Amino acid sequence: MSKIPLNLIAVLSEILPDNESHVTLDNLFLYAEVNTEIPDVSKPAKIQQVLMNVNKNHPEPLKVLGKILEKYLEGGILYPNNKARFDDHIEKIKQILADNSFLYIKGGTISGSLTTPTKSLEGIIKKLEIPAIDQEFIRALVHVDSSPREAVSAASNILESICKVYISENNLNMPNKKDLKNLFDVVRKALKINRDNVEDEDLLRIISGIISVVDGIASLRTHTSSAHGAGVRQYNLKPRHARLAIHSAHTIGLYILESWNEGKINS
Secondary structure, three states, X not given: OOOOOHHHHHHHHHHHHHHOOHHHHHHXXXXXXXXXXXXXXXXXXXXXXXXXXXXXXXXXXXXXXXXXXXXXXXXXXXXXXXXXXXXXHHHHHHHHHHHOOOEEEOOOEEEOOOOHHHHHHHHHHHHHOOHHHHHHHHHHHHHOOOOHHHHHHHHHHHHHHHHHHXXXXXXXXXXXXXXXXXXXXXXXXXXXXXXXXXXXXXXXXXXXXXXXXXXXXXXXHHHHOOOOOOOOOXXXXXXXXXXXXXXXXXXXXXXXXXHHHHHHHHO
């Protein structure tokens, strides 16, 4: 179970008292579904005690944190009492989240356990400004714990979307069957992600692994995800399985986009 970082509790104990009365602070805790008693003490002490108790007793501390941060990271404070101090605290909050591999998702959700490829892919997706890819990226992270099947479907859709964008932008022939396997076949051949193009034995194993992983993600989506129903065989899909699919999809998606970018530079 991921907990609210102690240094983040310290920052919140500074920024919240600047912009909340005791009444609005108590209401914020109620909105965040805090399941602990709210003490009648000073605002900084109240924040520290409540959030420490959330870490100790709440089944999902990050869910509480997300609802608290929603007001502050989505423009809920229109006129902060001290804007310079407020902006400084917001940057500290974002940095602490990043340092702990947490991602704030619009709507008050905190996604944890981010890998480096996921964080790198997030940055590239934002630069691309393609809503379809961004939506699937967020959907996978939001549902990984609550609905692994939904997350697996989104992980596959991320790769499908990236492949479709690459094919369209490079004027390649779109396959008749627009599933992940056929889309990736077009992209990998264009980017020379092929066994025949690699002489180094170690790289050959990696390339073969990439092709196998894409096939695995596509098959897992077909057999277990919400996109195709449960079918005859029931998979006992867990969040860790969904994370494996998501992290694999993000790694391969990042490799495709970096290969594409390198080709632009060298062309």
